[in-house]
Amino acid sequence: MQNVYTVGQINSYIKNMFSQDFLLQNLSVKGEVSNCKYHSSGHIYFTLKDGKGTLSCVMFAGNRSGLAFRLQEGMQVVVQGTVDVYERDGKYQLYAKSIEQDGAGALYEKFEQLKKELSELGMFAPEYKKPIPKYSRTIGVVTAPTGAAVRDIINIAARRNPYVQIILYPAIVQGDAAPQSIINGIRALEQKQVDVMIVGRGGGSIEDLWAFNEECVAQAVFDCSIPIISAVGHETDTTIIDYVADLRAPTPSAAAELAVFDVMLTVQKIKEQENILNRLIRNKIEWNKIRLQTYQAKIKMNSPLGKIREKKTWLLNLEDKLTGAMNGQITEKRHRLEIYIEKLKGLSPLDKLNQGFSYVSDEEGRTVTDVTKVHIGDRLQIYVKNGKLSAAVTGKE
16 A cells, blocks of 8 residues: 655655755746735735746845835736745745846836936926917927827828928937937927927837937937927827927827917807807897987987977966966956856845845944834935935924
C-alpha cells in the first residue's frame, strides 16, 4: 500500500521545492496591476496579469518604503521579489520587495511629477488664462501637415466660416525633434500676430503624445502672447499643455469649433436682432404718434382761441340758464300775482262798492263799524262806487 500524506506535508514539501529553486528566490515579473487592495495593516495585495495568465502578489508593509508611487488598476509595473508558497492555503504567490513602473507607467510617473512642479510654479493658474477671441479672422495651427487633425480643422473652419484665414505651421508632432518643432511653430505664428492658435495632433499612445508633455513646450505655450487652444489626441487623452493652454479642446475638431465662429449662426442672430429692433422702432413710432395726438388735443384745448371759444360756450350756456331762470321766476311771479289779484278782488272794497255797498269813516278817517261810537251831529264820509259823500249824523238806532 502506498504511503498516505497529509495536506500540510504536501504543502511543506512544495514550499521546500520552491525554496531550493534559485530562480524563484530573486526574479522580476512584468505585468498589469489588477485587484489592488491596500490593507489596514500596511500590506498591499494585488494581482499581476498579462495575456496568458495571472499571478497573486503581496508587498508587506516593511518593503513599502521603497515604493515611490501608489499602485493603481491597469498600471504596468515590474515587480522584483520571491515566489514562495503560503503553506496554510497551499497557494504560491510573488512576495514583492520592490515595484517600478514599466514603459508607459514610467512616463505616467514622469508626467505626474512635471504636472506637480508646473502647478506649484503657477503655470496652470486661471489668472494667466487669456480669453479666446469670439470673432477671429486668422487662425494659426501648429500640427502635422498630414493626418486627420489638420483635415478636421480645415473642414470645420470652412463650414463654420469660409472667410476665416488658416495659417498652418507644419510641425513634427512625434519623436525627438517634435518638441523644438512645436516651439518653433508657436513662435512663428506669434510673430504673424494671428488672432488665436490651435496646437495639437491626433490621438495615440502616451509615448506618441509625449512631445506635448515636455516642459520646454509647456513653457512656450505659457509665454505666448496669443491665446492658445490645446487639441491633443482624443477626449480621454490629457497632456501637460492642456493645463497650461488658455483653453483645452477634447479633440482638434472641437478646437476648430471653439476658435471659429459660425457665420450662419451669427447672421441668424443679427437677423433676429434686426427684427427685434424694427419691432421696437415701430412700437416707439406708434407710441409717439399717440403722444403727439394727445399733445395736439391739449394744445388745441389750451390755445387762446380755444379758451375764448370755451368761455363763449360757457357764457352762452350760462346766459341760457340765466334767461331760463328769469323766465321761470317771471312766470312764477305772474302766476302768484294772478293769485294775489284774485285774492284782492275778493277783499277789495271797490268790488263791494260796485255791488251797492258803501264805506263810512269819521272825520279822522277811522272806519265806522260800531253805531255806539258815533254821536248825533258827527260828520261822516260815505264812500260809494263813484265818489264820496259828506254827511252829518242826525239820528241813530
